[in-house]
Amino acid sequence: MKLRDIAHARTGDKGDTSNIAVIAYDPADWPQLEAQLTEDLVARHFARTGAREVTRYALPQLCALNFVIRGALAGGVTRSLALDAHGKCLGATLLALELPSVD
Template identity: 55%
Template sequence: MKLREIAHSRTGDKGNISNISVIAYDSKDYEKIKAALTAEKVKDFFSDIVKGEVVRYELPNIGALNFVMYNALGGGVTRTLAHDMHGKGLSAAILNMDI
């Protein structure tokens, strides 16, 4: 199953740090998402762009996980040559993960 079938996502950035939130559509799917999405799996999924640490924060009251990815935006908005300088497309990418 693709993650997008049970969750949606939002992305933010500060400098060379990107964060991705994954939010369950239904709270009953939160534990499934939590078990499937470790910081290591997210780092591996984004291995082409994430060169630093990935930290996972759990928000069980809202059925969400937040991943903070360091050294992930090619130096940051004013320095990167990437098409998606802010990393907004990363939210769509993570939802394509198989879980």
């Protein structure tokens, strides 16, 4: 199952750091989201962006996870030649992630 099947995302940026909040559509999917969407999985998903460090913050009252991804924006808005220097597309990229199968 794709992450987008159970959640939506919001993104932000500060310098070379991207911030992606992933929010479950249904609170019933929160346990799966919390268990499967790990820092390691997100770091591997964004490895080719140059991301150096991923930190995850859980917000269980909102059924959300917030990921702070350092080094993902090729220097940030004022230094990057990327078309998406703010990293707004990174939320959509994360939502395309295939979640591990639940046994």
